[in-house]
Amino acid sequence: MTPTVQKRLAISAALIVAAVFIGANAHLLTVALTSQPECREAAGTMPAKRAC
Template sequence: MSAAVQKRLALIGAFAALTLVLAANAHLLAVAFHSQPACVATEGTAMPARRAC
């Protein structure tokens, strides 16, 4: 395998890894914004200042 092929494969691998990390972070942000943790009923705690549900 020549040096040019190795370099190309390394760049493709690095780009794929970066894309995977960015996609995972985007998914975590989307889940965080779409979830509603204020809707969880808890016993013995004060009512929230604003109802989100």
């Protein structure tokens, strides 16, 4: 394998890893915000339910 090919593979792998990391975090954020919408804070107030 030539150094150019190795460099392209390394950059491609790094981009794929970064994309998966960002996608996983976006998914976690989406699930956290939509799983219990009644438990979210509204303008600095307390949560709607004590169990939240």
